[in-house]
Structures are given as C-alpha cells and as structure tokens.
Amino acid sequence: MAEGELALEQAAMPCVPADLLQSAFSGNRSRVGLVLPDGNSLTIGELEAEASRYAQLLSAFPLNARIGVLSRNRAEVVHILNAIPFSGLCAVPLHPFGSVEDFAYVTEDASLDALAFDPDHYCDIAAELAARFPDLQLFSFGPAQIGIDIGALAAEVEPQPLSIRDRDPEAIERLAYSGGTTGRPKGIMLSRRALATTYAIQLSEWEWPAEVRALLCAPLSHSGSALLVPTLHRGGAMYVLDGFDPLAVMQAIEARRITCTLLVPTMIYALLDHPRFAEFDLSSLECVYYGASSIIPARLKEAIARIGPVFFQFYGQSEAPMTVTVMRRSEHDVDDELRLASCGRPVPWVRVSLRDDRGREVADGNPGEVCVQGSLLMSGYVNQPEETAKAIFDGWLRTGDIAVCDREGFLRIVDRKKDMIISGGFNVFAREVEDALNEHDGVAGCAVVGVPDAKWGEAVAAVVVRLAGTDVSEADLMAHVRKRKGAVQTPKLIKFVDTIPLSGLGKPDKNQVRDMFADQSCGIAQ
Structure with a gap:
C-alpha cells in the first residue's frame, strides 16, 4: 500500500479511546493533570x-x-x-x-x-x-x-x-x-466504539467551566474514571479524594477553588445537611454534574438556592454509558416541580423513543419504556445471549425505565420495570439481597423492595418470615447481609411478618410489601 493510501485508510478509521488520550497528552506536558489524595x-x-x-x-x-x-x-x-x-x-x-x-x-x-x-x-x-x-x-x-x-x-x-x-x-x-x-x-x-461515543458526548454536550478543576470523590477503579478522560482533554486537572466525606468535599472545593464535580443526589443532600455547610466558600463551583439516581425536586430547589444555578443533570445507564439525556443548568426551572423532576432531553448522538409493551411509540404525556438507539450502546451481556436478546431488539436498547415526555421534549422517569433499587447512587437488585437473607438459618422467606428515603433516594427494606423456633433479630440479619454482600445492599429496614403477601400469580406482591413501610422512615447510615 502506498504511503498516501495508508494515510487515507488511517484517517477513515473510527476514533477509539486511545485517540482521545493521545490528544489529551499532546498539550502542555508541564501542567498539572492529577492531584492525589495525599496532595x-x-x-x-x-x-x-x-x-x-x-x-x-x-x-x-x-x-x-x-x-x-x-x-x-x-x-x-x-x-x-x-x-x-x-x-x-x-x-x-x-x-x-x-x-x-x-x-x-x-x-x-x-x-x-x-x-x-x-x-x-x-x-x-x-x-x-x-x-x-x-x-x-x-x-x-x-x-x-x-x-x-x-x-x-x-x-x-x-x-x-x-x-x-x-x-x-x-x-x-x-x-x-x-x-x-x-x-x-x-x-x-462496552466496545471502543461505545466508549469513544461516551467521551464524545461528554465533551460536546456537557457544560464545562473555562478552567476545569474537577473534584472526584467516587472510586477511580469503578465509576470515577468516567470523568478523567474528558477532564484531561479539556486541559483541566482532576483533584482526587479518598472517598466521599461531606466535610472533606467542602474543604477541597474552597481550598482548591474547584470549578466542577460529579455527585449523586445523596451526596448533594449530605452537603446541604452538614452542620458546617455555611462555613465554606463554594462560590468557585460553576458546574455540579449529578445523576445515577433520581433527585428529590424540593431538595434540588434547595441546592440551587444555597449553592447556585450550577446543576447539570445527565441520565444514562451502564448499557448506554453516562449520557442519554441532559438537563442543562439554565433548564432547571425552580418554579416548575415537574421540570426539576425531569432527567432532561435526549442528546443528538442517540435516538430515544418511549414505547409500550408491544413496541409501539406512545403519545407525548403517556408513560412508555425508554428505548435508545445509537453507537453509545453496549455490545451485549457476556455469556448471557438470552438476556442480551431481551435488552436489545432491532437495534433498540430497552432500558427498563418508564418515562413520560412533555411537549418540550423533557423526559421524566416515573417507574422502573426492572426489580432494581437505587440507593445512594448504587444499583441494588432485590433478588441478590433476598438470596443473601435466605441463606441465613433463621429465615424461612423474605421479600425485598426499595422505599423512598430522603437521604438515600431509596432505602433497601425487607419483610422476613422467621424460621419456626428461631429468634433471629434485625441486627443479626443486617450483619449477615453486610458480610455477604457489603454495606450498600444491606437492608436499612426489616419487618418480621407471618407470611409474605402474594399476588394472584403466587408471586410476592411487592406493592403490598412497600405499603408496609409507608409510615416508616429510615435513618441508618450506610
């Protein structure tokens, strides 16, 4: 192949994540790009x-x-x-x-x-x-x-x-x-194609400060790395904390003059509720990216009033990473509660359709499952072709999230098809918690649901039938699940019942289970 033909072929190749990193590394090599927890x-x-x-x-x-x-x-x-x-x-x-x-x-x-x-x-x-x-x-x-x-x-x-x-x-x-x-x-x-699209959407559709001084308090080895490539590509620096601590976050924002950060709603609540919140100068913040779980509109309105009009929402899921829709800072209308409950409008890099159970598009204002098409999508689930076929049909990803669309194109998530709980921004699946509870010798049966909680968005709650002749306690079961599955999946509320309510099909009636916790609040920290 001639040199010119090789150059043309390389130019036609799709961008991959390594291209974006190379571009990020090609700028001023003497500027600081990363500040570690130890300083x-x-x-x-x-x-x-x-x-x-x-x-x-x-x-x-x-x-x-x-x-x-x-x-x-x-x-x-x-x-x-x-x-x-x-x-x-x-x-x-x-x-x-x-x-x-x-x-x-x-x-x-x-x-x-x-x-x-x-x-x-x-x-x-x-x-x-x-x-x-x-x-x-x-x-x-x-x-x-x-x-x-x-x-x-x-x-x-x-x-x-x-x-x-x-x-x-x-x-x-x-x-x-x-x-x-x-x-x-x-x-x-996630293919190179999907990851490159993820970064491209972040770089083009997210609102970035002129000087990017990004604060990271999520795990780098997990979700935290999603902000790294865009930050470096924007010529910015990332300041990394060991983890999320509201006092440490506010101290870092003030001391480092942080201009942007990524938080889940429970982190935002923790900042607002901290007794020393008023002591810190957070005025350097120009953008707070938030997502991963729904936010309480009243608390979002409070955050805007106390921190400023700096909030930018993104909605996506692991199968369509990071950004399917966005709600920009100027679109946060504090006088419209439905707007504050919205997850924004689709970005132009994807196609979004709300569909009913038969795959037909629903009219604006009617609930439908959020379906997504585009180069952002996953390639499938490893070793699970049947689950892949359920999730992706004719090139459309079925997210399992039910939403309504208003006349201006803003989506609002109203329910989920999948049996999933989002607690503190982390996905918790009821079946996994139920399996862990059922492993305990004192448990004859259980059902797990997510219940609304002012701090965590949703709290993991369980109803449990004790095995005859045992006196297992709430503390025993919480310790058991914590050891088996970790703190995030540990129930924060447990009720002991004689029987699990069942639906007409003989399955646990999760609506009745949720009703059992309607008058109960949750204040146990994860």
Whole structure:
C-alpha cells in the first residue's frame, strides 16, 4: 500500500479511546493533570510517561485479555486505566465496596487473565481469589506478599512514544458488571466504539467551566474514571479524594477553588445537611454534574438556592454509558416541580423513543419504556445471549425505565420495570439481597423492595418470615447481609411478618410489601 493510501485508510478509521488520550497528552506536558489524595501531583507529561510504561508491560498479554482492577483511589489506578486502551486489552473494574463472593463471580464469569489490586486494602481478597483461580496473574500496586509489584516493574521501563496496538472499534475494552433481576450479575460489554461515543458526548454536550478543576470523590477503579478522560482533554486537572466525606468535599472545593464535580443526589443532600455547610466558600463551583439516581425536586430547589444555578443533570445507564439525556443548568426551572423532576432531553448522538409493551411509540404525556438507539450502546451481556436478546431488539436498547415526555421534549422517569433499587447512587437488585437473607438459618422467606428515603433516594427494606423456633433479630440479619454482600445492599429496614403477601400469580406482591413501610422512615447510615 502506498504511503498516501495508508494515510487515507488511517484517517477513515473510527476514533477509539486511545485517540482521545493521545490528544489529551499532546498539550502542555508541564501542567498539572492529577492531584492525589495525599496532595502529590502529576503533570500531563508524567501521566503520559506512566501510561507508556504500563502499556509496555501489559502488551505482553494477548489482545483482548481481561484485567480486573480492585483498588481505592491511588495513582496506579489512573496509570493502568490509561495504559489499557493502548495495550489492546479489556478493563474489568471491580467495585471496592463489593464482597469476595462478588469478585469471585466476576473473576470466573469474565475469565479474568489478571487482577491489579491495592495491597493496602485488598491483599487478603487477592490471595483468596488467587487460591480459587490458580491461573490468575496478580499485579500489586506496591510491595505485597503476593503478586508482582507492577509499579516497581514499570519504574524500570523506559517510556516510549505511545502507539495504539489495536484499532478494532468493536473490540470490547471494558466489562462493567451490574446486578441482574435473575440474581446473576451481568457483564456489560462496552466496545471502543461505545466508549469513544461516551467521551464524545461528554465533551460536546456537557457544560464545562473555562478552567476545569474537577473534584472526584467516587472510586477511580469503578465509576470515577468516567470523568478523567474528558477532564484531561479539556486541559483541566482532576483533584482526587479518598472517598466521599461531606466535610472533606467542602474543604477541597474552597481550598482548591474547584470549578466542577460529579455527585449523586445523596451526596448533594449530605452537603446541604452538614452542620458546617455555611462555613465554606463554594462560590468557585460553576458546574455540579449529578445523576445515577433520581433527585428529590424540593431538595434540588434547595441546592440551587444555597449553592447556585450550577446543576447539570445527565441520565444514562451502564448499557448506554453516562449520557442519554441532559438537563442543562439554565433548564432547571425552580418554579416548575415537574421540570426539576425531569432527567432532561435526549442528546443528538442517540435516538430515544418511549414505547409500550408491544413496541409501539406512545403519545407525548403517556408513560412508555425508554428505548435508545445509537453507537453509545453496549455490545451485549457476556455469556448471557438470552438476556442480551431481551435488552436489545432491532437495534433498540430497552432500558427498563418508564418515562413520560412533555411537549418540550423533557423526559421524566416515573417507574422502573426492572426489580432494581437505587440507593445512594448504587444499583441494588432485590433478588441478590433476598438470596443473601435466605441463606441465613433463621429465615424461612423474605421479600425485598426499595422505599423512598430522603437521604438515600431509596432505602433497601425487607419483610422476613422467621424460621419456626428461631429468634433471629434485625441486627443479626443486617450483619449477615453486610458480610455477604457489603454495606450498600444491606437492608436499612426489616419487618418480621407471618407470611409474605402474594399476588394472584403466587408471586410476592411487592406493592403490598412497600405499603408496609409507608409510615416508616429510615435513618441508618450506610
């Protein structure tokens, strides 16, 4: 092939995430791009060099090898996530609040080739996974008794110009695991095409400050990385916290003059409710991106009054990452409660249709399932072709969310088809909690629902039938589920009943179960 023909062919190739990272690294390499929880910072040039070192190490794996990442927020997470797009591999983020059983399921289902882990917090879990899966290669982010210290290895590698190992736009670059209504977590396959579209929508449709000083308090190894590429591409810097603490967030906003941050509604409530809220100068904030769960309109109105008209909503789901609709700052009409309950209007990068159970479009003002079409969509669920066929029909993703559309095109989510609870921005599936409760020797039966809660959006609530002759307590069951599934999925409310109410089909009647908690509030912190 002649040089000119090769150039034309390369120019016609679709953009992949590595292209966006290369572009982000090509600017002022001396400017700060990342500030870590310990206060140390890395320049764009240093981030590029570390990405090169890690990419060279990871390129020893075959194309499409799957690398799990389990860590608290630290620099090595950024380095390995930046390296994976250049290595032709697939990242499998593991939620740091999960249990060892969750991680074991993902390790087997995703056929993980390697696990990169934080030795300060997950050494025991990594050791247990290695014992169960002898072929699993362990990489430690620092010295540890097990695995290979990938940071030490990388330090011995000379940085080279970054090159893109594989450009196949349909190759899977990320597996994002979500719970499932059947109790089996689903591995959501995200291609380079879907991820590049995700970033393109963020860069073009999100409202960004002129100077991006972004604060991150979510896990980098999980959802937090979604803000990294757009921030670097915008010429900004990301300031990373260990996790969410309302006092630390307000201190950081004031001290670092933060201009934007991403929060779930429960985090916004925590800031507003903090007794020291009035002490801090938050005036540098120009944009607060919020999503992941519905927000209480009255609290959103309060937030706008106390912080300012800086709120920007995005709606999406793991199967259509980050952004299907947006509601811009100027569209937050504090005098219109229905508007504040909206998730915004579709972005032009996707097609959105509200449809009934027979797949027909519904008229404006009538509820219908949100269906999405476009290059943003997942490729399917790993190892679950039947679930994939249920979710994607004729190129349309059935989100399971029921919405209405007003005359101006604003969508408002009114219900969900899927048996899912969103508590504090995290997805909780009732079946998984029920399975954990039913494992307890003192439980004869149970039903789990989400109930409205002023702090968490929804709280996990359970009705339980005790096994005859046992006296298991609420505290016993909460401790059991916390150990089995983690804090997020632990019920905050438990009622003991003689029988589980059933529907006419003999299934648990979740509406009756919810009614049992109608007059009960929840104040137990996760």
